[in-house]
Amino acid sequence: MIRRVKLVNFLSHRETEISFGEGLTVFIGRNGAGKSSVVDAIVYALYGQHTRGQNANIVHDGGRAQEGRVELDFELNGKLYRVVRRFDGKGNLKEASIREDGKLLATSERGVDRRVSDTVSGLLGMNYERMRSSVVIQQGEVDAILRADPKELKELFDDLLGLSTFEQAYSRMKDVLDGFEERIRIKVRRSPDDLMLVEEELEKCRKLLTEGKAKADELEKELAKLKDEHREIGERISRLEGLLQLHNEVRSSIEALRGIVRRELANLEDKVGKIERAMKALALREEVERRITRIDELRVEIFRLEEKERSLQKQLKEIEEELKRLPSGAGAKSIEELRLEARTRAERLRDDAVELGKAVALGAETSELADRVGQDVEGVVDLVSEVHESALASRAAELAAKRDAIKTEIEETKRRKKEADREIYELGTINGQDVQRLRNEVLTAEQILRDVGGEPGVSALKARLEGLKERSSRLEKVKLPLELDVSELQALAEVLPADAKELLDRIRTGIMRLRDEKLGPEDVIQLEHLRLMRDELSREIGGKEKELEKLREDVQRAEKEIGELEKVRDVLRKAKEFRDLMRKVRDLVYHREGPVLRSLRGWVYERVSERAREYLDAFDSPISDVRIEEERTGKGSRVVFRCFYQAREVSWERLSGGEKVVLALALRLAIGDVLGAQRLGFFVLDEPTVHLDAEKRRRLRDVLMRLGRKMPQVIVITHDEEVFEGAEARVLRFEMERGATKVSEVKSSRG
Template sequence: MIIKNLHMKNFKSHKDTRIEFDTGISIIIGGNGAGKSSILEAVSFALFKQHTSKKIQQLITIGQKRMSVAIQFSAHGRTYRVLRERTKTSSKAIMSIKEGERFQSLVSGDKQVTLEVQNILEMDGDLFLNAVYVRQGEISDLIEKTSSEKKQMVGRLLGIDSLETAWKNIKIILDKYNGQKLRLEGKLESFEDANVELDSKKEEETQFNIKIKDLNRDIEGKIIDTNLIREKMEILDKRSLEFGKNQTLLNSKEHFREQLEKTKKDLNWQLTEITGKEEEMSKLKPRLKKLNVLKSLEENIKELKNLNKDKKRLDAILTDIKRFKTILNENEVYYNDYSLLNTDISSLQYAKDQFEGSRVLSEQYTTRKSKIKVKMKKSLEKVKTVLETSNQILNTQFDSVEELENYLTTFKPQLEAKIQTTSEEIHDIQKELSNLQVKNQDLEKPIGELEQVKDLCPICKSAITPQKRDELIEDYQSDIEVNILRSKDLKEQLGDIEAQKGNLELQQSKIQSINLGILREYLKSVKDDAKEVENIDSNLKDLQDKITILEGIEKDIRKKKSQIENMKGKYENYIAAKGSLESLGNIEEHTSNLNEINTSLSGLKKKVSSLMEIAGDSVEDLPEEISYLEEMDKRYQHLQGEVSQKDALLKRQKENEMQIQETLEAVKEISQIIEDLNYNEKSHERVKKDWELKNEELTQLTGKKHMLIGQMDQLSLSIKELKSKIIEFQKYENELKNLKDFLKLLNFIRHIYGKDGVQKDLRNISRPLIEEKTRELFEKFNFEYSDIQLDDDYDVTIYGPTGKSSLDMISGGEKIAVAIALRLGITQVLSRGSLELIMLDEPTIHLDAYRRQELIDLLKKMSIIPQMIIVTHDADLEDAADNILRIEKEEGTSFLAES
């Protein structure tokens, strides 16, 4: 498998990162937390949906709703592409295959895509990670760890730890089923007791059946006796019901007859009353004829008074109209003059309004002009002050802002260039000092190791003489002293250059305080203010002409207002009289109305005189006489209404007589029916008591039977439960037998997964394969070793020119070579020999500087693996890279900064 490219969107800290991978060694480099390891995790997620987060939702960038990872890879000569997308609630997966220049969909869905990848790569996700992915520290662990730790590590890579985990987990399952076995055995202990109890319950059920049969016989006899009495009682009940119904009907008829007799008396009384009221009406009728004459007389008298009142009002209005017309004639000339003066004043006031603002505007312009002159003076003083300060800073004598600006335009870039040059010199010296310090530290380590040994080199473990050791120590110390002298010279140079840079930066900071922008603003402000003063003077000249016109208009207004004040009284008299005339109305209309009223008064007086002759003496107290006659009329109308009911009362009287006769006949008929029934209430009560006694005895027997049936039902339920329990016990027996067989099988499987089972077989099978693949790598790496052997604990023994050696007997560089060959040999075994890709995560971690350099040198020579991807923060690994992918992180977002 060769990875071609990877595209991550909102995956962890990668918002939108696309990486193109080439064959050879690709280095993914960046600081801690930059998002390097997330790239390897994205590969695992895209291929097998495997990740290290607790929840898959945590793979989505914080604040985003959707993430996706797309990977393109080649295997077995074909190119494939896998896309996986994920939201917080749903997922999507598509796998495509390249046909020509386009990709065609192959499968979709998470499970289907994962299965297809496994089929193509011939390994699942765990095997892929163990084979291809070299975790942090694995290289150093193969060198430094103890035998048991190395054995555990190799076991994890081969999947043996999964077998060990399975062996432990089967123990948990065994404990669970053994507990279940004990519970089943406890339940089966009560099996015999249940059979004995079942036989007892069946005997009890037989006795209950005998008792219920005897009760049924007694109940049948009681039912016959009870039915005979009940038939007799039903006949008496029917007679009692008929007797009661007729007795109630008889009482009702008697009561109805009494009510009819009362109604008869009441009707006779009402007819007597109506006869008296008819006599009273005949007396009232003649006296009511005079009422209409008196009412007519009263209305005409009232109308006569109203007409006299209207005549008086119209006479007063006509008098006022004549008076107000005289006032109008006398004051009309003053009204006209007053109106003309008012019109003139309004015209002058309008003209004044047109010029009124000129005076205020003139005052505002004058104030504004004074303020601008003060501002101009201050701006010029500030320009002078800033120019003097700038001359002091620069040690110059410029008289104008233009000269100062031209000077700074040239001087500033020159100063910045000098500062940049000194900064670069300082950086170079500091870098060289740091390198010298690292070199001395690297030299001090072998000196310390050489001082502690006598006849064996601590680095290559070869024999060494004391003289050779002293020479080596002296050479190392000589190199250190040379480096120290060089560092001293560099520090002196650094001090001089830093002082020079400090002076330049001080000068630069002073120049930065010179603000040419402020000077330009001040000069522009003075220029703008001078132009505004010129405009104000022009406006003031125009305003003065308008003020002169305004003063003439104000003088005319005062003169005309004095004239109008002298004639104000006459004008107001005219207005008041005119208003009054308008409110009094038309004089012709009033005169016409007065003539009509005089005519009506003449006719009305004649009519009143005629009615008074008819009324006679009643005219003296007309209202009281009318009121008396009206009350008499009301009484007559009331009597007339009551008398109108006479015919209806006579008809009701006749009907009442007929109802009385019918009721008497009905009473006689019902009394005969009651006599024919011959009903005896005491005899009926005796029969009812006999029936209640027999019914109570029957109820007791029936209740006893129901109680026995209930007890028997309860007994049947217990028998049923016991039978079910016995059947369940039989199931427990079968279940216990099956469980014992299953426990035997589990113990057998656990033995197979144990250390002496498949684990041992897998180690025995894999060990020679690993030795073979590692031996092949020795040849490809051109190692001087001819063979390698692993014992049961995966301790390494190698064979070379000097014979048999352990890892502790070879140099640090050789250890690294053996470790990397062994790890790749394990990878070859896991991948069945088809190793095209390997990914290393921080391979130099836990390695000292010497061994780290050895690993880098070894990686440079490796060309047996088509594609190697290394994640690291170690910049030294860049020397071994064919491709460098630099990952950076800003504001929480990782991105590819360089490739």
């Protein structure tokens, strides 16, 4: 329902604002007063289109205005919408916007007008042409519905019914179904149309699975039989292999016994050899002991001589160091000569001193005497020095003599030590053997003799050696374990060490078991034959097991494939059922020519026809009936009006001008009442009284008044002011004043 419209510099309106209420509103005024401009403004605000030709024609005052605008407020489904369009002085769009309860929904700018228009079309459910055909009936367009192409009429009804939405749903449903099928193909790599193929594959797989299981069962029975035979042969082989293993173990044990016997023989022979060598060594025992004793004495002597030599060397070193400090003593006087000369000089000094004393006492000249006494003193001093030097020279001579004696003694010591070393060397070997080694051999021989018990022990040892040699000879001749006499084992136990007892018992036990089992050479041949049989069975079992494994894999693969195919089948079955159902729904419900929409259109045609008949009756028209029907054609369908005049069907073209207008008005009002206007809440008629006589005009007024009471809002534009005098309506007068439209409300009564 329209709430407000404002026109600024639009056609004849400089600035006009009109508020609308419910019920019937009538615009009156002379032609050219600007009544229809309001309708143009409403349509222009909604769709950006009008009936005035080019956009330059919409600008007020011949285009001298700088800009203009149209504002429209309308209410739909409880929400208030405002559309604003601004245009420049040439009628070009500057900007457009639509808001819902103050919230911006869309805007359009210069050169791009579709966004706002498309938003309006989506809200109202009809475009500009459908609005003009069903809700806004402009001047001169009343009877255009009668001249319309039948196919266009059908499209008009489809659009008014909102069937374009169904058509879009029909198209989108195809996209949805195509997408659904694509998702199914992606999910299971099959199309719903492949359901039959999948079921055939499933049946084939089930057949292969049944055959595979039957073959597997048969093969399992064959395998069980082969495995039983293989187990029996294996048990026989195990028994023979056990005996052969025992045979080989006994042979190995006998070989080990031979090794023990050989080692024991070597040990006894070594012992006997050692004893014989010990006996020979004992024959040299006295000579060896004598030589060892003498060698020990000589070594003691050599040690003493070495100590003496070290002492003499030390004395010699000390003398030579002292001699280095003493003068050589060459030309020195002897001590006796020096003693005589000392006595002479002492006496002279005494005499000269006495003389000097006397002279001093007498007071005589003393200088000569003093000089002589001084010379005497110096002579005594020189003599003392000479005596010291003579004493040192005498010491040096003494040390030199001692040094020479020591050197002679050292040489003698070395000579004696050399003689002792030569004697030790001569005593150190007997017949080319080291005497110390011979002494050790003697000691060892004595110990050996003690260990074997002396002479009796030696005899027993030799007897044991001979006995072991004899038994070893018989043992070496044994080729197979069964050739060995177990009594020999007892005899060997008596001559072998105690640790050989366990081996002997093992050999004895093994031989007795082999004799009990009666293992013979033919058993070896039989064992080889059984092994070949077992190997052949193993290969056959292996082949059968591989074959069975492959069959089981095939069965598992078939079961898996069956499971997957069953899942695919279930998915495809449900998908096909769903798709087929949706296709059926699509064709039946959403297709324009489907039964649901045809039924809906038929119901609407009937309702519109009923309402048209009611309006015809209100006009007291001689047209007795009008029917809107849909006819099938080769390429679809079309809508036709069937008109009945006094119970006879006639073509509407045979009607008079007034009757055509009445018929057209009845149809327009019925369509608007049933479809367009009732849904949008308003209905507009521009100059509907043209070609109507006075009675028809009066009746039209009554019809519009009733329509105004039923419909939220009806707007009528007319220049027949007298028709609506006293009508239950709001009347607005349009007049031209100073080149612009002026709108004023006419006071009239309302019922």
